[in-house]
Amino acid sequence: MRVVTPKLRLIDRIYIPALIKGLYTTIKHFFMRRFTQEYPEEKRKPFPGYRGLHRLNKDHLGRVKCVACFMCATICPSKCIEIEADEAPWEDREKYPVKFEINTLRCIFCGMCEEACPELSIQLTHIYEMADVTREAFVRRKDDMLGTNEFWVLKEY
Amino acid sequence: MSPFWIDLIIMLIKVIVVMGALLGGVVVMVVVERRGAGFIQGRLGPNRVGPWGWLQPIADGIKLFLKEEFIPAQAYKPLYLAAPAFFMFIAFVTFAVIPFGDKVELFGRTIQLQIADVNIGILYIFAFASLGVYGIVIAGWSSNNKFSLMGGLRSAAQMISYEVALGLSIIGVLMVGQSLRLNDIIGMQTQYWSYLPRWNIFIQPLGFLIFLIAAIAEVNRIPFDLCEAEQELVVGYQVEYGSMKFAMYYLGEYTNLITFSALIVVLFFGGWHIPWIEGLNIHPLLLALLQVVAFVVKVFAFLWFFVWVRWTFPRFRYDQLMRFGWLVLLPLAIFNIFVTGVVMVLIP
Numbered sequence: 001m002r003v004v005t006p007k008l009r010l011i012d013r014i015y016i017p018a019l020i021k022g023l024y025t026t027i028k029h030f031f032m033r034r035f036t037q038e039y040p041e042e043k044r045k046p047f048p049g050y051r052g053l054h055r056l057n058k059d060h061l062g063r064v065k066c067v068a069c070f071m072c073a074t075i076c077p078s079k080c081i082e083i084e085a086d087e088a089p090w091e092d093r094e095k096y097p098v099k100f101e102i103n104t105l106r107c108i109f110c111g112m113c114e115e116a117c118p119e120l121s122i123q124l125t126h127i128y129e130m131a132d133v134t135r136e137a138f139v140r141r142k143d144d145m146l147g148t149n150e151f152w153v154l155k156e157y
Numbered sequence: 158m159s160p161f162w163i164d165l166i167i168m169l170i171k172v173i174v175v176m177g178a179l180l181g182g183v184v185v186m187v188v189v190e191r192r193g194a195g196f197i198q199g200r201l202g203p204n205r206v207g208p209w210g211w212l213q214p215i216a217d218g219i220k221l222f223l224k225e226e227f228i229p230a231q232a233y234k235p236l237y238l239a240a241p242a243f244f245m246f247i248a249f250v251t252f253a254v255i256p257f258g259d260k261v262e263l264f265g266r267t268i269q270l271q272i273a274d275v276n277i278g279i280l281y282i283f284a285f286a287s288l289g290v291y292g293i294v295i296a297g298w299s300s301n302n303k304f305s306l307m308g309g310l311r312s313a314a315q316m317i318s319y320e321v322a323l324g325l326s327i328i329g330v331l332m333v334g335q336s337l338r339l340n341d342i343i344g345m346q347t348q349y350w351s352y353l354p355r356w357n358i359f360i361q362p363l364g365f366l367i368f369l370i371a372a373i374a375e376v377n378r379i380p381f382d383l384c385e386a387e388q389e390l391v392v393g394y395q396v397e398y399g400s401m402k403f404a405m406y407y408l409g410e411y412t413n414l415i416t417f418s419a420l421i422v423v424l425f426f427g428g429w430h431i432p433w434i435e436g437l438n439i440h441p442l443l444l445a446l447l448q449v450v451a452f453v454v455k456v457f458a459f460l461w462f463f464v465w466v467r468w469t470f471p472r473f474r475y476d477q478l479m480r481f482g483w484l485v486l487l488p489l490a491i492f493n494i495f496v497t498g499v500v501m502v503l504i505p
């Protein structure tokens with residue numbers, strides 16, 4: 001490739017106007033509006049459709065909606081959902097999960113599980129602060145996920 | 158007490174105050190530089206430690222202090238250890254001749270607000286400023302590391318090249334001022350052309366420009382920080398230095414920066430002179446105080462300018478640096494001397 005050197009006029013070759021232009025640019029940035037969000041004090045507002053921590057929804061009677069159909073566990077690309085089903089104590093369904101665990105260390109938050117779920121039972125919330133100190137703490141159990149129920153998910157489809 | 162002891166005590170007080178002011182200046186500069194960099198880049202900069210991040214330098218200091226004192230096995234230890242101390246020492250000593258205020262009359266004695274009133278003040282500064290390069294070269298050599306050595310060599314070449322331009326650029330000022338004593342140079346600048354103060358910036362604009370550029374090169378700052386050059390040389394001569402030894406280089410660099418800002422102010426911006434204040438009949442002590450404040454403000458303006466330049470321009474390439482120093486700055490400086498001479502002959 002041939003490199004074409006642009007022809008410089010005298011004013012470009014003196015270089016000082018360009019330097020002053022550069023200084024002007026940086027000082028403009030100095031007074032610019034900052035977009036920094038100071039994280040621990042200022043929480044980020046997740047955008048609609050953000051995929052955070054899972055939750056299990058309840059129905060109008062306060063029972064877990066999940067019918068233990070294993071759709072989510074099957075579709076899950078990282079195979080991190082572990083469900084143990086048992087006969088449901090209620091009339092309107094056959095099964096319900098006695099154990100429902102998601103290993104969030106393996107989860108990639110793809111949202112496939114909530115798309116696969118026929119009952120709209122599993123959903124991803126806006127919770128993004130999931131740091132913890134032990135590996136066990138990252139395995140979210142059924143009761144944990146039922147507990148995150150108040151975090152509503154704004155979905156735009 | 159005999160006059161000797163009183164003089165000695167006054168001198169000691171001055172030394173302590175100036176040392177303290179320099180260290181304080183470095184502390185302020187650390188904050189200004191880091192937060193200024195943040196603002197220029199559209200960030201906030203370090204604002205966590207203390208109000209507005211003002212305690213950041215203390216946190217930095219504690220961190221450096223608590224780091225492990227590490228000496229590389231292949232280094233030549235005596236020089237390796239001496240280099241940072243030497244560098245910092247030179248940096249502090251250079252400031253001694255900078256006058257930061259006018260004479261004050263206190264308890265019947267005249268006190269010069271300057272540590273040493275040397276009659277060849279400028280030569281003193283140049284002599285010591287060029288000694289500073291030894292701290293860098295020795296560090297580069299004794300660390301026994303390729304990057305350090307390259308950094309040291311580059312620094313030596315750069316300092317020598319730019320010192321020529323630096324020295325020649327102030328010849329014009331010396332010709333106008335007819336003295337090498339910094340106080341006389343300031344004294345010259347306290348006069349007026351009708352209303353305009355006779356600051357040297359108006360007489361020697363070209364000299365000022367050359368001095369400014371060469372001064373940035375002398376204190377090894379971007380765009381002339383070839384000896385540090387993170388991308389090619391990691392950080393050049395400082396590669397093998399950590400903990401307090403690194404802190405010493407840090408301190409020394411900022412002290413150099415303050416010294417050169419002060420020198421620019423003294424040579425071209427009237428030092429402690431406040432224009433148009435003579436007619437106001439202010440109490441002499443208050444006036445002296447105001448003048449010191451004016452000096453500090455001017456110095457900080459230039460320190461800010463250095464920060465501003467640092468976060469604006471990219472670094473030179475090595476050959477560009479050399480070509481610029483020898484083929485542009487040096488001829489310009491000589492041209493400036495020539496023009497000054499001609500004008501002085503034509504307009505006595």
Ligand code: SF4
Nearest residue numbers: 076107108110111113
């Ligand atoms: S979000 Fe994806 S990876 Fe995580 S549990 Fe659901 S399907 Fe599995």
Ligand code: SF4
Nearest residue numbers: 066067069070072117
């Ligand atoms: S969460 Fe939904 S998809 Fe998963 S087992 Fe329960 S009902 Fe089936």
